[in-house]
Every structure is written in C-alpha cells, then in structure tokens.
Amino acid sequence: MIVVLLGPPGAGKGTQGERIADALGIPKIATGDVLRAAVKAGTELGLAAKGFMDRGDLVPDEVILGIMREALAQPEQAKGVILDGVVRTVPQAEGLAAVVRALGRTLDMVLVFDIADDLLVDRLSGRTTCDTCQKPFTGLRPGAPCPDGTGGTLVRRKDDEPEAIRNRLRVYHAQTAPVLQWYVEHGANVQRIDAVGSFDEVTARALAAVRR
Ligand SMILES: [Zn+2]
Numbered sequence: 001m002i003v004v005l006l007g008p009p010g011a012g013k014g015t016q017g018e019r020i021a022d023a024l025g026i027p028k029i030a031t032g033d034v035l036r037a038a039v040k041a042g043t044e045l046g047l048a049a050k051g052f053m054d055r056g057d058l059v060p061d062e063v064i065l066g067i068m069r070e071a072l073a074q075p076e077q078a079k080g081v082i083l084d085g086v087v088r089t090v091p092q093a094e095g096l097a098a099v100v101r102a103l104g105r106t107l108d109m110v111l112v113f114d115i116a117d118d119l120l121v122d123r124l125s126g127r128t129t130c131d132t133c134q135k136p137f138t139g140l141r142p143g144a145p146c147p148d149g150t151g152g153t154l155v156r157r158k159d160d161e162p163e164a165i166r167n168r169l170r171v172y173h174a175q176t177a178p179v180l181q182w183y184v185e186h187g188a189n190v191q192r193i194d195a196v197g198s199f200d201e202v203t204a205r206a207l208a209a210v211r212r
Pocket residue numbers: 130131132133134135146147148149150151152
C-alpha cells in the first residue's frame with residue numbers, strides 16, 4: 001500500500017503520518033529524511049543532492065525522485081509506505097507516478113488533511129520559542145518568561161507571525177489545488193479527512209480512511 005499525504009502546514013500531517021505508519025506496520029518516508037540519509041550514505045544521487053544544497057540551491061525534482069526510487073525499492077518498503085511531503089507540485093506527482101509504475105507498484109491513496117486556514121493561523125501563531133533554551137511552547141504570549149525557568153523570554157519566530165502563516169497557506173493552496181485535480185483526473189483514490197480535533201480523533205479518521 002502506497003499512500004501520499006497532503007495537507008497544509010500545521011495540520012499535523014507529519015505526526016499523523018507516523019501514527020498511521022506505526023498502526024499499519026509500514027515505514028513513513030519524508031522527503032527531507034531520505035534526502036539527508038542519501039547525503040549521509042554518500043550515494044551518487046546523495047552527492048548530487050549535496051552539491052545543490054551546499055550551493056544553497058533547491059534540489060531538483062529529478063534528483064529527489066531518483067532518491068525516492070532507491071528508497072521505495074528497499075525491501076522494508078515492500079509491504080507499503082506512507083509518503084509525507086513527497087508531492088507538492090504537479091511535476092512531482094507525475095514524477096512519483098512514473099517511479100511507482102517503474103517499480104511495478106501502484107499508488108493506492110492520496111490522503112488529504114482538511115482544516116480551515118483561520119484555525120491554522122490561530123494554531124501556528126500561538127507558538128512561541130524561548131530565546132535562551134530554544135524550547136517551543138504553545139498558548140503562551142510572546143514576552144512571557146520561559147516556563148522552564150531558564151531566564152529566557154518567549155519570542156514568536158517570524159515564520160509564526162499571522163501574515164507569514166497566511167502566505168505559506170496561500171502557497172500551499174495555489175500548489176495543491178492543481179495536484180488534487182491531477183490526481184482526480186488520473187483516477188487516483190483521493191480521500192479527504194477532517195483534521196480538526198485531538199490527535200487521537202484525527203488518527204482514527206485517517207486509519208478509517210486508509211482501511212476503507
Ligand atoms: Zn527557556
């Protein structure tokens with residue numbers, strides 16, 4: 001079973017992906033993780049990726065897809081895999097489809113985490129970080145002292161300012177709408193789940209969708 005996860009920043013996709021993968025007894029692959037692993041292992045594609053990263057460039061899709069193909073061909077991935085952050089654009093969806101086909105596998109499901117932008121803005125802008133111990137907190141105001149008593153002050157990262165979050169969400173929607181359309185046009189099994197609720201509630205919905 002190969003499942004692609006799609007969801008906006010802050011929807012809890014990463015955590016839910018781990019939980020789904022654990023429940024199904026299959027691995028979760030995130031683009032960043034396989035990229036770092038390939039660089040560390042010093043594979044040909046890993047070294048190519050490192051070259052781009054060292055120059056501060058984005059690693060091109062062909063390199064990422066090559067690394068993804070090597071990862072998907074590993075025996076531990078035979079039973080299935082949850083792909084997190086692997087598909088963000090239509091070319092990436094096309095590339096992944098080609099990789100999956102070449103491996104003689106099928107993409108079983110695209111699981112979409114739905115949550116209103118306003119909720120995400122509330123959720124993400126409620127995060128602060130201690131300027132001394134760097135620990136993240138939620139529900140505490142910027143300027144408050146660090147609850148861990150490190151003497152630090154809680155600050156809000158620029159990324160977590162409401163306007164920055166709205167920007168990230170705009171980019172997400174602009175990229176994701178065509179990806180979903182592409183999947184629908186290509187007959188993929190697209191399932192949407194409500195990502196509002198406790199971690200356990202969302203996990204239960206995700207597992208119900210995957211097992212359906
Ligand atoms: Zn602190």
